[in-house]
Amino acid sequence: MESTTKSAEKRTYAVIGTGAIGGYYGALLARSECEVHFLLHRDYDHVREHGLKVDSVRGNFVLPHVNAHRSPETMPKCDVVLVALKTTQNALLPKVIPSLLKENGAVVIMQNGLGVEEEVGAYAGDHPVMGGLCFICSNKAGPGHIRHLDYGHVTLAEYSSDKSGAGITPRMEETARDFENAGITVHLAENLGIVRWKKLVWNIPYNGLSVVLKTTTDQLISLPSGRSMIIDLMKEVIAGAAACGYSIEEEIIPQMLDATESMIPYHPSMKIDFDEKRPMEIEAIYSNPLRAALNAGATLPRVSMMYDQLRFLDAKNREFARGLSSRQ
Amino acid sequence: MESTTKSAEKRTYAVIGTGAIGGYYGALLARSECEVHFLLHRDYDHVREHGLKVDSVRGNFVLPHVNAHRSPETMPKCDVVLVALKTTQNALLPKVIPSLLKENGAVVIMQNGLGVEEEVGAYAGDHPVMGGLCFICSNKAGPGHIRHLDYGHVTLAEYSSDKSGAGITPRMEETARDFENAGITVHLAENLGIVRWKKLVWNIPYNGLSVVLKTTTDQLISLPSGRSMIIDLMKEVIAGAAACGYSIEEEIIPQMLDATESMIPYHPSMKIDFDEKRPMEIEAIYSNPLRAALNAGATLPRVSMMYDQLRFLDAKNREFARGLSSRQ
Numbered sequence: 249m250e251s252t253t254k255s256a257e258k259r260t261y262a263v264i265g266t267g268a269i270g271g272y273y274g275a276l277l278a279r280s281e282c283e284v285h286f287l288l289h290r291d292y293d294h295v296r297e298h299g300l301k302v303d304s305v306r307g308n309f310v311l312p313h314v315n316a317h318r319s320p321e322t323m324p325k326c327d328v329v330l331v332a333l334k335t336t337q338n339a340l341l342p343k344v345i346p347s348l349l350k351e352n353g354a355v356v357i358m359q360n361g362l363g364v365e366e367e368v369g370a371y372a373g374d375h376p377v378m379g380g381l382c383f384i385c386s387n388k389a390g391p392g393h394i395r396h397l398d399y400g401h402v403t404l405a406e407y408s409s410d411k412s413g414a415g416i417t418p419r420m421e422e423t424a425r426d427f428e429n430a431g432i433t434v435h436l437a438e439n440l441g442i443v444r445w446k447k448l449v450w451n452i453p454y455n456g457l458s459v460v461l462k463t464t465t466d467q468l469i470s471l472p473s474g475r476s477m478i479i480d481l482m483k484e485v486i487a488g489a490a491a492c493g494y495s496i497e498e499e500i501i502p503q504m505l506d507a508t509e510s511m512i513p514y515h516p517s518m519k520i521d522f523d524e525k526r527p528m529e530i531e532a533i534y535s536n537p538l539r540a541a542l543n544a545g546a547t548l549p550r551v552s553m554m555y556d557q558l559r560f561l562d563a564k565n566r567e568f569a570r571g572l573s574s575r576q
Numbered sequence: 577m578e579s580t581t582k583s584a585e586k587r588t589y590a591v592i593g594t595g596a597i598g599g600y601y602g603a604l605l606a607r608s609e610c611e612v613h614f615l616l617h618r619d620y621d622h623v624r625e626h627g628l629k630v631d632s633v634r635g636n637f638v639l640p641h642v643n644a645h646r647s648p649e650t651m652p653k654c655d656v657v658l659v660a661l662k663t664t665q666n667a668l669l670p671k672v673i674p675s676l677l678k679e680n681g682a683v684v685i686m687q688n689g690l691g692v693e694e695e696v697g698a699y700a701g702d703h704p705v706m707g708g709l710c711f712i713c714s715n716k717a718g719p720g721h722i723r724h725l726d727y728g729h730v731t732l733a734e735y736s737s738d739k740s741g742a743g744i745t746p747r748m749e750e751t752a753r754d755f756e757n758a759g760i761t762v763h764l765a766e767n768l769g770i771v772r773w774k775k776l777v778w779n780i781p782y783n784g785l786s787v788v789l790k791t792t793t794d795q796l797i798s799l800p801s802g803r804s805m806i807i808d809l810m811k812e813v814i815a816g817a818a819a820c821g822y823s824i825e826e827e828i829i830p831q832m833l834d835a836t837e838s839m840i841p842y843h844p845s846m847k848i849d850f851d852e853k854r855p856m857e858i859e860a861i862y863s864n865p866l867r868a869a870l871n872a873g874a875t876l877p878r879v880s881m882m883y884d885q886l887r888f889l890d891a892k893n894r895e896f897a898r899g900l901s902s903r904q
Contacts, residue, residue, distance in 0.1 A: 460788060461888055473887035480881065549877040553808065559801035560789055 258283040259426055260326040262348045264341070266291065266300075268386040268517070269358050270332025271394040273402070273432060275300045275311055280430035285315040285323045287344075292318045294391035303389065304396035306431070325350045328423055330380070331368070332358045334521070335532035342371050349375050354419045356380040356404070360451055360517070361532025362444050362540060365407035376419045377407045379440045381447050385514050398512055401433040403447075405440035411493045413439030445489035446496055450504050451533055453481035455518035456554040459528065459561060466513035469505065477550075478505070484548040488537060491546035518558075525565055530558050586611040587754055588654040590676045592669070594619065594628075596714040596845070597686050598660025599722040601730070601760060603628045603639055608758035613643040613651045615672075620646045622719035631717065632724035634759070653678045656751055658708070659696070660686045662849070663860035670699050677703050682747045684708040684732070688779055688845070689860025690772050690868060693735035704747045705735045707768045709775050713842050726840055729761040731775075733768035739821045741767030773817035774824055778832050779861055781809035783846035784882040787856065787889060794841035797833065805878075806833070812876040816865055819874035846886075853893055858886050 261284045263274035270286070278284035278300075288295055299312040317323045320343075329348050331341065338359075345355060345368060355372055357364045358380040369377045385398040404424055408414035415438045424434040437443045457468055457477060468474035482501045489496050521528045534555040541548055589612045591602035598614070606612035606628075616623055627640040645651045648671075657676050659669065666687075673683060673696060683700055685692045686708040697705045713726040732752055736742035743766045752762040765771045785796055785805060796802035810829045817824050849856045862883040869876055 457885075461885060463888075463892070467892070468888075471888055471891050473884045473891065477881060477884040477888070480877070480884075484877075549808070549812075550881045553805060553878045553881055556801045556805040556808075557789060560791075560796075560799055560805070563799050563801065564789075564791070564795070 259328070259422075260324065260350070261285065261426075262320075262323055262326040262329045263287065264320075264329060264331050264344060264348075265333035265337070266295070266392075267332065267334075267388045268394060269382055269384070270330060271300060271388065271392070272302060272304075272384070272386050272396050272400075273332070273358065273382070273427075273430075274330065275302050275309075275314075275394065276430040276432055277426060278311055278314055279309065280426075282426055282430070283315070285317055285326065287317050287320060287323065289318075291391040292316060298392055301393045302396060303394070305398060306396070306400070320344045320347060323348055325353065327353055328426075329353065329355045330358055331355060331364075334526075335359050335361055335364060335529045336527040338364065338367070341368060345372060354378060354423065356423060358382055358402075359532065360447070360455075360529055361536055362448065363536040364532065365440060366409075369407050369409075376417065378420060378423065379403075379405050379407065379444060380423075381405075381443055383447075385512065387515075387520065397514070401435060402427060403435045403437050403443050405437040405443050407440050411439075411441060413437075413441065439494070441492065441494045442489075442496065445485065445492070445494045445537075446500065448489075448533070448537055449482050449485045449496065449500055450508075451516070452485050452537070452551055452554070453478040454508070455516045455529075455533055456558055457481075458516050458519040459522045460554065460557050464513045464515055464519075465508050465511060469508050475505070481550050481554070484550050485537070488541035488544075488546050488548050488551070491544035492540050493544070522561065522565060527566065528558060528562055530555065530562060534558060587656070587750075588652065588678070589613065589754075590648075590651055590654040590657045591615065592657060592659050592672060592676075593661035593665070594623070594720075595660065595662075595716045596722060597710055597712070598658060599628060599716065599720070600630060600632075600712070600714050600724050600728075601660070601686065601710070601755075601758075602658065603630050603637075603642075603722065604758040604760055605754060606639055606642055607637065608754075610754055610758070611643070613645055613654065615645050615648060615651065617646075619719040620644055626720055629721045630724060631722070633726060634724070634728070648672045648675060651676055653681065655681055656754070657681065657683045658686055659683060659692075662854075663687050663689055663692060663857045664855040666692065666695070669696060673700060682706060682751065684751060686710055686730075687860065688775070688783075688857055689864055690776065691864040692860065693768060694737075697735050697737075704745065706748060706751065707731075707733050707735065707772060708751075709733075709771055711775075713840065715848065725842070729763060730755060731763045731765050731771050733765040733771050735768050739767075739769060741765075741769065767822070769820065769822045770817075770824065773813065773820070773822045773865075774828060776817075776861070776865055777810050777813045777824065777828055778836075779844070780813050780865070780879055780882070781806040782836070783844040783857075783861060784886055785809075786844050786847040787850045788882065788885050792841045792843055792847075793836050793839060797836050803833070809878050809882070812878050813865070816869035816872075816874050816876050816879070819872035820868050821872070850889065850893060855894065856886060856890050858883065858890060862886060 263270045381403040386396045389395040406414035709731040714724045717723040734742035
């Protein structure tokens, strides 16, 4: 039996941010063969007592006992740190990430937007930093309670300062094996920049428009004016990517429109944040891509107007949120 | 005394649309030396019985008896037909205008947006068609009741198919005299295209943004994101005007920002229409300028996105309005 000990050693994961993304993927990994440590804040007591509950289109399940942590100080060093916070909380990361990485540990950024891998790469030393792009409709239904509505595959790609990409690395394959064992479909991509920009082709129109026009994906796509805006914004994002050196075929546009039509009516994450009076991920999804495009000589006027519209609504929204908290 | 009969003969005005604009200017003209006939629809009975009431920053007044008409058929032919309907009701005009014009009669279009003078010119025969651009904050407070909040001057310019403008015509001077006698400040302009586009430099950003972002002029201008959007949109409108052959100096932008800052917080007319679930003047203020610019080779991406956003919100709004009326 001793000869199998090494291969039976559990791979360890740290999940930073146990919400719609971290809670879902973390729970799947914990249900399989991995040892998963969850960093929690507000939900700590609840999860410590009741574990995690996942209502999923692929089958509901409950994990009555999980490794819950209130602070990174009680967490062990892990093989992989999954970053699944909202990007609006990324100021926490420089303190947390380095202390959680095993000698050969890697970071996977499961967040929206652009630029976070580069940021983390700057203080993660020699540890590889990957993007884990989640194509999923999921929400947090309550404390320790995730609702998975549709999709769920993950695209993994490793960050490299070289625009031609890092290729398929052993660390990506290792992580992908864990994910696949947990029932998560993984696509390995050679160039992180391309997949990040491709995801923005969907995120930039749908997140912003759902907030500004107070609507859902299905309404946006069913009206000619909505389709027209989406297509125009997608074209601008593709132009922005091209300026930055990442070539995306325009046929991605009809493909994404079709995919959204077959999707259930959905509130993108930014719409949910807005409705809950939380800060929106405007910097990661709009400001960073706009800055990257501008540095490469491309102005994206529609995206830029949407960015200003979101900043305007966010300012009014937070003023209201402050009003609420000061009344409490 | 007989020698003065002719000069004492009252100049006659027909007012089509007795709302915030037609009600205010028509009442001022009726209070002075003109004979004014008001075409009314829903407010006919009220105005017939109670006349018109104007609450104005320049002094309140009531006209207990006015020439109220339920139909153009009872109206006499007039020297001037003032068109002050919403442009969304312009389908009525081809039937009404020709029957109301004296042999030397003229039309004054006191509406927002672009393209109406050209449209009316096509069926007004040899009658001159002028634009009467109203720089005014006024609302309809109730049946036959106008609330005038700020400003009030009118820019008159005559339509000409020649882009260099019609110059200052005798008909403009005649109309201006009536207006000035009624206490209305008039500015005569040589080129209708330029003044129409200049007005769009204000109307396009403020009307649309107040609807899309559910806000007022003062909020828009007080946040950096709001100012940035306004300036970017204004620049695009100026570029559209230039493509169409109308040169507008960019210094109009700081001038207009200053003017709006000194204005009382204001809901532009499109915001009021939207809130009241009425159709918005999207065609006149957005579609016509966009088409004119496009025909001249200029795409205005921000204006175009705002146009789509407004069409989207209008479709949802009217669906709601239909839902309401079908429930009654």
